[in-house]
Amino acid sequence: PLLPLLLLAEPAAAVWPQPVSTELGDGARRQLVGDNFTCTASGDILTAACTRYEGYLRSRSFPVHSRLGVSATGTPLTQLIVTAADTTSEFTLRTNESYTLTVPEAGAAQLHAPHAIGALRGLETFFQLLEPSSPAIFTVPTPTRVRDAPRWPHRGLLLDVGRRFFPLPLLLAVVDTLSALKLNVLHLHLTDFGGYRIRSAGP
Secondary structure (H helix, E strand, C coil), X not given: CCHHHHHHCCHHXXXXXXXXXXXXXXXXXXXXXXXXXXXXXXXXXXXXXHHHHHHHXXXXXXCCCCCCCCCCCCCCCCXXXXXXXXXXXXXXXXXXXXXXXXXXXXXXXXXXXEEHHHHHHHHHHHHHHCEEEECCEEEECCCEEEEECCCCCCCEEEEECCCCCCCHHHHHHHHHHHHHCCCCEEXXXXXXXXXXXXXXXXX
């Protein structure tokens, strides 16, 4: 039910949830072509995330919002550089998920976060800001600066898989949706009195 609203939203409003601070300048919009765009990062988590988002753009399958026909007048945007101070520590509910995203009028876009998980949140924000100029070309407003951090450390969804059957493709789609909404906990209710719906090893 959220997607139709995002399709009609202005760029700042289409970032979900609303960031702590969003500055969208009135400079030239920059063109981004999926086949010519690269996302660079260090660490296994962020490198894999960059590869995934590049694949979305090149397959034209990323669910960008708004309407076609937004023209670009600025220099092409060909690179997003993602950096995180910590790319190895495991995620906990105390992990710092803040990030800062900057898209200048010239040069590479920059995304920085204290932890890799925060950088993942920033990647979602960057791609939510994109508007399609054509099915293969996207634009982004400049100069843009987004600072964000979650209000609550626990942001989750509960699925009752003990009483209802959820096919695996649906569960994987739920995980993708959690990422898009910047949620961080998936709670699977596995068992009820008299029923345990997950295979476990015997004695």
